[in-house]
Amino acid sequence: MGDQARAPRVAPPQDTQGLARGGPTANGIANGTAEQHRSLRGQGRRGNAAMTQDAGLACGVDTIDPMELLREDDSWRGRGNLISDPPVRDEANPPNKGIVEDQRVYEQRYDAAAATMQAQEARADAMLDGDGNVTDNRYWFTRVYQFVTRGELEEARGATFHYPSYVMQSVRYFDQIYADNLAAADNGGTVEDHWARAFEVAADEHDTTLVSGLATVAEAGMLSVSTLLGGSAGGAWLASATEEVARSTESLVASMQAHIRYDLPRAEAWVFRSHYAGMEDARMANFQPDFMSMSGIFDRAAADMNDEIAERTNLPVDWMPRMLQDWAMDHLLEANMGSERADTWQRAEALAESGLEGNDPYLDTGAALSGNTTTTSQPAGAGLQHLPEATLRPSMDDPATVLDDNAVRADVAAHGAAARTTGERIRMIRGLLAGATFDDDETTLLEILRGAVVAGDAVTVIDGANAWDLAHATDGDEYEQLRSFFQQRYYGSTSRSMAVTLIRRCVDGETAEWEEEMVADLLVARHAVDGREILTELGRVYEGGGFAEGRSKVQWQLDGSDQDRVDALYEE
Numbered sequence: 001m002g003d004q005a006r007a008p009r010v011a012p013p014q015d016t017q018g019l020a021r022g023g024p025t026a027n028g029i030a031n032g033t034a035e036q037h038r039s040l041r042g043q044g045r046r047g048n049a050a051m052t053q054d055a056g057l058a059c060g061v062d063t064i065d066p067m068e069l070l071r072e073d074d075s076w077r078g079r080g081n082l083i084s085d086p087p088v089r090d091e092a093n094p095p096n097k098g099i100v101e102d103q104r105v106y107e108q109r110y111d112a113a114a115a116t117m118q119a120q121e122a123r124a125d126a127m128l129d130g131d132g133n134v135t136d137n138r139y140w141f142t143r144v145y146q147f148v149t150r151g152e153l154e155e156a157r158g159a160t161f162h163y164p165s166y167v168m169q170s171v172r173y174f175d176q177i178y179a180d181n182l183a184a185a186d187n188g189g190t191v192e193d194h195w196a197r198a199f200e201v202a203a204d205e206h207d208t209t210l211v212s213g214l215a216t217v218a219e220a221g222m223l224s225v226s227t228l229l230g231g232s233a234g235g236a237w238l239a240s241a242t243e244e245v246a247r248s249t250e251s252l253v254a255s256m257q258a259h260i261r262y263d264l265p266r267a268e269a270w271v272f273r274s275h276y277a278g279m280e281d282a283r284m285a286n287f288q289p290d291f292m293s294m295s296g297i298f299d300r301a302a303a304d305m306n307d308e309i310a311e312r313t314n315l316p317v318d319w320m321p322r323m324l325q326d327w328a329m330d331h332l333l334e335a336n337m338g339s340e341r342a343d344t345w346q347r348a349e350a351l352a353e354s355g356l357e358g359n360d361p362y363l364d365t366g367a368a369l370s371g372n373t374t375t376t377s378q379p380a381g382a383g384l385q386h387l388p389e390a391t392l393r394p395s396m397d398d399p400a401t402v403l404d405d406n407a408v409r410a411d412v413a414a415h416g417a418a419a420r421t422t423g424e425r426i427r428m429i430r431g432l433l434a435g436a437t438f439d440d441d442e443t444t445l446l447e448i449l450r451g452a453v454v455a456g457d458a459v460t461v462i463d464g465a466n467a468w469d470l471a472h473a474t475d476g477d478e479y480e481q482l483r484s485f486f487q488q489r490y491y492g493s494t495s496r497s498m499a500v501t502l503i504r505r506c507v508d509g510e511t512a513e514w515e516e517e518m519v520a521d522l523l524v525a526r527h528a529v530d531g532r533e534i535l536t537e538l539g540r541v542y543e544g545g546g547f548a549e550g551r552s553k554v555q556w557q558l559d560g561s562d563q564d565r566v567d568a569l570y571e572e
Helices: 034-041 047-059 066-070 103-125 139-157 164-186 193-202 210-228 233-275 284-292 295-313 322-331 337-354 405-415 422-433 439-455 458-465 467-473 476-489 496-507 513-525 531-543 547-557 560-569
Strands: none
Touching: 103 139, 103 164, 139 164, 139 193, 139 233, 139 295, 164 193, 164 233, 164 284, 193 233, 233 284, 233 295, 233 337, 284 337, 284 422, 284 458, 295 337, 295 496, 337 422, 337 458, 405 422, 405 439, 422 439, 422 458, 422 467, 439 458, 439 467, 439 476, 458 467, 458 476, 467 476, 467 496, 467 513, 476 513, 496 513, 496 531, 496 547, 513 531, 513 547, 513 560, 531 547, 547 560
16 A cells, blocks of 8 residues: 555556656656656756656657756746646646646546546436436436536636646546446445445435434425315325435435545545656645635536426425525535535545555556456555544544634644645634634634635635635624635635636525625626636526626626626626
8 A cells, every 4th residue: 555656557658647667757657766766856857857758759758859958947838747738727836837737638538537427427317217207316416426527527628727637537536436336236246335325325225314304204294284284285295205305315415425535535545646646746735726626516516406306306496595405414414515525635635645545446548447446355445444633534424523613723823824734724714614603713714814825825725615604604804804815815816617606606595795795806806817707607507698698697686886896897
């Protein structure tokens, strides 16, 4: 486990970002000696560009002219590590210029991830009958997973990610683990424990839980009312639909917990170890900004899934207020997605740093991944259950222990927040947001954000902690300070995807005054960057149109000075 010079998982030339067999490559190290590796990686600005030259045609890539080595250009492209024109988020300031991003590799992985989404769609469709009725409760996760993959593909094309090739490879790994377990369950194989539990919930073969118990009580209550009203068919239908919604939601969340708590950390660590660990100064933390910028994808997939549940159950689930949904997820289903994602990344980093990720079961042959996680000799959760921080060891019964707000305040007061890791800062903020938030919590939250500025990861921390949640939890002077912080440090720097997600979160349903301010502040900050594109996207989502429709949607939700600020910048 954790062998730094392990055998490669890809075969050149299809994937030049893997560890090529037989020696050092442009992107990593393979079977050479440690002295050779140090020599290759310690020659000034040569970095991975020099490794490309040393590998030569054995890697299937063009060699670099020796004069290239004399250049003083220390940019990502100047080092030879940004190759051609992959859709990267920020060519000037990636988290690590030593990471290779090659358009050819990106395109190959993108195409493979697109094929993955098509397979997910077919898998979900197979769980419906000819009339569109759900025949297998595993459908709900399978379908929402398709929505998530669709969002990841869209965001990759939209230059949301610093390292889109990494994200596309992770997408493939995520799906393969789930596909392996589905196939094992359907064919009498050995299913990993966390998925066995999730599939039991989907089949309604689990012990009664609070949610399933409430569903049964609700159904019985509605049927009783129906009987009192003379056997109303409408009452019986509502009772049946209510139970179906509750059970489908519980099934969906159980699968999400299995996926997020167990599969994502392993997959992220495997992709890093097999394809990136040998690159110049590579660390798992280099990829955290991309992971946190995917929060908006999950928000949009959840919204799409609400519509899906409504369509399949004939119950207007989308009428349920967002705040009630959040409360139900937190308190009934123990699945706060903001906290879960922060915990996931902490687990992934801990696995990679401690060498506990285990052997990568997959080999990338170009079009598909070969291998099967359910047939490996190492139990799926072995490394996860030995993480150094016991609170991060996953369980299907409970989420990771939320950091105590008193402990967070004391820690920040004693040591500050700048010395903490990005993931720790996000988890600290999520701990402060748990339950009621008072002035001392809000003050500490602001201290953590100031520490993030010093550490240079403020955007990633806010993406991970969720700007909407932070603004919702603060008021008074602390809110005004937070708002100013967002205007100066966040709104202009977060991804377009996140900006769209935040605006959608604000304008869905009744829009509070602070939400109007958030929408206007975002559009003012993005005016010279991509404001018109954001409004065009909103118009497409809400009205099936474009810029004019998006502008109209925003105008309808704003008033007073907030509307005036937007109108002054975005004329027809």
